[in-house]
Amino acid sequence: MLESFTWLASWLTYDVFGIETGTKLGNSIHFFIEDTSKIFFLLTLIIFVMGLFRSILSPEKIRTYIEGKPKTVSYFLAVSLGAVTPFCSCSSVPLFIGFVEAGIPVGATMAFLIASPMINEVAVVILGTVIGWELTLIYIITGLLVGMFGGWATDYFKMDRYVEDYVWKIKTGQVIQPTYDTTLIGRILFAWGEVKEIVGRIWTYVFLGIAIGAALHGYVPTGFFAEYASADNWFAVPLAVVSGIPLYSNATGVIPVVEALLGKGVPIGTVIVLMMSVVAISIPEFVILRKVIRIQGLVYFASFLAIAFIFVGYLFNALAM
Numbered sequence: 001m002l003e004s005f006t007w008l009a010s011w012l013t014y015d016v017f018g019i020e021t022g023t024k025l026g027n028s029i030h031f032f033i034e035d036t037s038k039i040f041f042l043l044t045l046i047i048f049v050m051g052l053f054r055s056i057l058s059p060e061k062i063r064t065y066i067e068g069k070p071k072t073v074s075y076f077l078a079v080s081l082g083a084v085t086p087f088c089s090c091s092s093v094p095l096f097i098g099f100v101e102a103g104i105p106v107g108a109t110m111a112f113l114i115a116s117p118m119i120n121e122v123a124v125v126i127l128g129t130v131i132g133w134e135l136t137l138i139y140i141i142t143g144l145l146v147g148m149f150g151g152w153a154t155d156y157f158k159m160d161r162y163v164e165d166y167v168w169k170i171k172t173g174q175v176i177q178p179t180y181d182t183t184l185i186g187r188i189l190f191a192w193g194e195v196k197e198i199v200g201r202i203w204t205y206v207f208l209g210i211a212i213g214a215a216l217h218g219y220v221p222t223g224f225f226a227e228y229a230s231a232d233n234w235f236a237v238p239l240a241v242v243s244g245i246p247l248y249s250n251a252t253g254v255i256p257v258v259e260a261l262l263g264k265g266v267p268i269g270t271v272i273v274l275m276m277s278v279v280a281i282s283i284p285e286f287v288i289l290r291k292v293i294r295i296q297g298l299v300y301f302a303s304f305l306a307i308a309f310i311f312v313g314y315l316f317n318a319l320a321m
Contacts, residue, residue: 005041009034028218035210035256039126040199043206046121047198051191055182066104066112071155074108079147082115083140096292100167106160111151113289114305117279118143126255131268138319139272146308153304162297205253213256217263236270237313241306244277254278269316273309281305 009030013019019026065081066074099109119140128136154160254275261271279285281302289298 005038028214031217032214051194055187075148075151078108078111079115082112083119107151107155110154115147162294209253210256213260216260240274269313273313
């Protein structure tokens with residue numbers, strides 16, 4: 001099915017626009033059209049399906065599943081639910097408050113918040129078409145393990161002392177919970193509303209990511225990345241983590257950049273940690289979390305994720321050799 005997007009890009013680029021095959025401009029335009037049509041099609045389809053799923057598995061039900069479970073079980077449930085629920089960074093604060101309100105350990109809450117943006121459903125599907133399903137599966141498992149270990153470390157080092165005082169004072173029932181129309185039509189309307197809301201919020205990031213990917217694909221020589229970002233350069237992975245901190249994008253918006261960098265020969269581990277960094281430890285993400293967590297807690301959170309991502313980067317580069 002995805003070959004149809006390649007055909008569409010070729011037809012528009014070379015037949016309709018009349019751009020010469022093999023030129024830098026032609027390669028860039030082809031990349032832009034193919035990824036734009038492919039990503040927005042998958043984005044719409046998967047968000048709709050996950051919207052139907054979310055109408056059944058609401059944040060309140062997630063809290064119910066995790067609440068009262070032993071810590072080890074709660075970490076596993078938290079990352080598993082985080083991986084299959086389409087909650088974005090804008091949901092971090094209400095979810096955090098809701099989890100704490102329900103008496104769920106802060107470690108399980110942090111495990112959920114780590115896994116949820118890292119294992120984005122749309123990004124996983126597109127990533128599978130870019131790097132193959134075997135490496136994508138390893139990426140998913142790694143993301144789950146990072147989330148579980150992050151939850152354990154949060155509880156072990158008693159990081160709950162860095163949660164803002166007002167969060168603990170919120171009583172059960174004070175947080176207003178949304179209601180859903182549970183009929184089939186209601187769930188379909190809810191899912192379509194999710195598509196319009198999420199796509200409407202992230203489309204600029206997706207377009208920007210595709211434009212950057214197209215420019216990299218068409219105009220940046222392969223030798224540049226081979227010299228500065230090869231697997232032999234041990235500083236490339238930490239630099240990729242640092243490079244993602246000032247940026248902000250949904251995981252879907254980073255995929256075109258990932259695709260272009262991989263096409264230029266940048267090692268898979270280096271590219272993956274750049275994506276993880278942009279999604280999970282960017283400055284805007286921490287500006288949002290600062291509403292519920294003190295600076296000391298955010299420093300710990302960012303440091304842990306940075307170290308974990310660097311380890312993941314080296315692991316993926318070693319596996320790809």
